[in-house]
Amino acid sequence: MKEYVLFSPERLPDVENKMWAAYWEGTRQGEIRLPKCLSCNKFHFYPCWLCPFCHSPNIEWQALTSQARLFTWTYVRRKLNPVIFKLRGPYNIALVEYDEAPGCHFMTNLVEFQLEDLYIRMPLEAVFQKIDDKIAIPLYRPVKNKKS
Numbered sequence: 001m002k003e004y005v006l007f008s009p010e011r012l013p014d015v016e017n018k019m020w021a022a023y024w025e026g027t028r029q030g031e032i033r034l035p036k037c038l039s040c041n042k043f044h045f046y047p048c049w050l051c052p053f054c055h056s057p058n059i060e061w062q063a064l065t066s067q068a069r070l071f072t073w074t075y076v077r078r079k080l081n082p083v084i085f086k087l088r089g090p091y092n093i094a095l096v097e098y099d100e101a102p103g104c105h106f107m108t109n110l111v112e113f114q115l116e117d118l119y120i121r122m123p124l125e126a127v128f129q130k131i132d133d134k135i136a137i138p139l140y141r142p143v144k145n146k147k148s
Helices: 021-028 082-088
Strands: 033-037 059-063 068-076 091-098 101-108 123-130 136-142
Touching: 021 033, 021 059, 021 136, 101 136
Parallel strands: none
Antiparallel strands: 033 059, 068 091, 068 123, 091 101, 123 136
């Protein structure tokens, strides 16, 4: 996979944080995992110790199996942050949602796309950029030859 400059070494995520450990373990294995309440059967994101819907502590991390879809995006062309522009020039920010976890939006970057081809609810697939042995960053690219 092509290397994408996403993070400076000073800004890498804390993969040892107990609240997020299952998420980062999943990305290392090529999966997107979310906390799911076993009492009300709803996924939620960001991770928290109690379900935000029913307040149950009965939470388990589960891998998502459904299609990811583009919720919205923006393409930043202005040089608002000189450090980011020095590293990678203009960049995109996207929100991605999974069919089985409605309302759970992931902020990410899109890769391998043409800006004019993007549309809301576009099918996407996760690809994982390995930063080191502990960190694999999920990015998303369009699924080839699918429209919905």
